[in-house]
Amino acid sequence: MIKFILKGIFRDRSRSLFPIIVVIGGVMLSVVLYSWMKGFEKDIVRANANFRSGHLIIMSKAYSGNSDQMPNDLAYIGCSDLIGDLNNEHPGIIWQPRIRFAGLIDVPDENGETMSQGPIVGLGADLISPSTIEPDVLNLNGAIVSGGLPLKAGEMLITDELAQRLNIKPGQTATIITTTMYGSLTTFNMVVCGTIRFGIAAMDRGLVIADIGDIRRGLDMNDAAGEIVGFFSNGSYLAERAESVAESFNMDNSGSGDDFAPVMYTLLEHSGLAATLKMYKSVSGVLISIFITAMSIVLWNAGLLGSIRRYGEFGIRLAIGESQGHLYRFLIAESTLIGLFGTIIGTAFGLLFSLYLQEVGINISSMLKNASIVISDVLRAQITPTSYIIGFVPGLAATLLGSSISGIGIYRRQTSQLTKEFEA
């Protein structure tokens, strides 16, 4: 009988090809939408972790109150000891000092006169020491447009957009003009060793990155840092563990009442991502639910119409002697096969497309020209274990539901009436 079912399904395109195409399409869209939403969520977290807050961030209490203004006069002094202690207490977390500053970059001509000048945001991070993870965290190798990474003191990276605006190329020297930790004006020369592009509009406009040793010297911040960021060694943000580490750290350091005492924040706390992600998860959950429900209704209707169209065939089969229960089970078996087949293919296509979006993504930089949020301008998908099963809701369950409901007509209608429908 199974062979008989399969023959019927494969030979009748209106029973197989059309429903399967509808199921494949619905399932594929569901998988891609879900994976894309997840990818967007992960991108937000990753971008904020890597470029802003780490998985955990330590600042002086005073600095943390105005951290958006990069108040290096309130930076934490004594980083080496603190990082040493943190390494001992939390071996699974890698700690890195960072200094953010604002200033000007001045590009001289061959006579030493200013050729071009512009505002910058600077980032000092450990780029040179052998054990550093910062080039990987900041994805500098992937961001290089021309030149290379700093290999020695006195070298810096600038964003490609800034380099083009200032007409400066790798190998040329520029002067950084800013203030020291103690408020005095400072200037220091650095050689541009490479240009970079992160694909994050807010950063690509005017960022300068140099080794933290150079920045400490330039800003007179010996053993000081505005921020000490921590990353879980597995690369993923572990919310519960982050909260536990921060709580324990803050409990140990909150007693002094010192404005310069260190205070630790989790990624979600510091970046304000907690509320954003909560809202995003709610909105994306609603969107995915609406979409899956809409897809389910479409596929349910496909199952419904497919079965109603065949009432006449059911009539003749009942006349031949097939029982209603057997016919109903036959219909369900057919729907299961079509739903399963369509869902598997749809999920495979959906995963393939999601994989493409995960690896290549869709560039939306033109939409983010003036954006100031840290968000990647390449939208990417993220395949999660749920991506493999989400399509079964509309693909299999809805198709089965449609057939189950329409199949009830087999019981409700007079057999003789069904037979007439075949003749009609």
Add this chain to the structure above:
Amino acid sequence: MENTYLIKTEKLVKVYPMGQQSLVALDGIDLAFTEGEFAGLVGPSGSGKTTLLNIIGSLDVPTSGSAMTMGKKIEELSHQEAAELRNKHIGFIFQTFNLLPVYNVFENVEFPLLLLEYTASERKRAVMESLERVHLQDRWKSKPSQLSGGQSQRVAIARAIVKKPAIVLADEPTANLDAENSHNVLRIMENLNRDLGTTFLFSTHDEKVIGYLRRKISLIDGKAAKDEKITDALKGSN
């Protein structure tokens, strides 16, 4: 005595509700058919021929009275029991052939045997034997769309007789056939009736069919107006 009847109806009434009113399709039918009969329900459209066939074939149930087929009271059968009765004892032939279009001739004829859970070799033997009886053994691979009307009806006959039922109910079997094909089909059914002893009960108003009948029941307005045996001598005069 009652056991010798394959089909027996007593005071059979079928009423269809039609809004506020109702339509009496069958009005107190008393009939009985024995094994090997070649009989027809004859009458104009709306006289109740198809309704009576549907009830005898357990596709429908009477409003009142009784219909008994193969010793089973139709009005008392569950859906499952009615399906079993049709499956084992009754073959249907319809005006529009009603072949399943996605299956070929062999598979259409094979279908009732799948329900009876015959083995593959039993099915093959029975299907080919049945197709030989309707002279279509060479067309077993053809799709219904590749057959003429006469061939399609012969496939429907093969499907109806493949399980060797006691009764074949034929509802206007020649209505969509030309004269030559009608006679071919009727001769085949006549031969099957003679060779297998199958009881054939027709509903028809086609004179060609009536010419083959050995018993003619005239239905008028849901009543059996006349029930006459037709002898060979009388048949010759038709």
